[in-house]
Amino acid sequence: QQQVKQSPQSLIVQKGGIPIINCAYENTAFDYFPWYQQFPGKGPALLIAIRPDVSEKKEGRFTISFNKSAKQFSLHIMDSQPGDSATYFCAASNEGSQGNLIFGKGTKLSVKP
């Protein structure tokens, strides 16, 4: 019930491509879904977050798509750049308990020049 399943584990795309990372959850009480980006030697940095009342949210080149009925959400990176090469984590939590994030296992993205 508490799991967040993330796929794929790793992803290689060419510069300009649109990598897509998918996450699925089971706990219907989850109502806050952030995405984090982590570079080696650094802590995770918040990229973008969505709540279930919205089906899509864009911030710059990053887009979250959310499907409440399927209990799935995904991250799309438009016009990907080599600088986007990092590990991406999806997460989920309950309203009122955002201090307790349940994370997916991460996706290592490599963007080739």
Add this chain to the structure above:
Amino acid sequence: KAGVTQTPRYLIKTRGQQVTLSCSPISGHRSVSWYQQTPGQGLQFLFEYFSETQRNKGNFPGRFSGRQFSNSRSEMNVSTLELGDSALYLCASSLTGNQPQHFGDGTRLSIL
């Protein structure tokens, strides 16, 4: 605005010892959460503190403990260290816990 600061950045300990890690949240943030990151288990929630009180706790043994001070700075302590405690320990802060969390760069703990 300064980010979340964790000290020390690196620690090497031996089995059986204990360790204390420190976290200074973003100014004004009152919620501090701790996470353990390992290659095998990923990012796992340890506990959350708000206004000096533990508000949430993850599924870790009692050897893992924490506290928060009146200035919102937090410490976590691990006693009787085991080899499996080797990990990156991350601290995150938010205004009240109901806001986005911002992470520090972590403390890398190695157990020999």
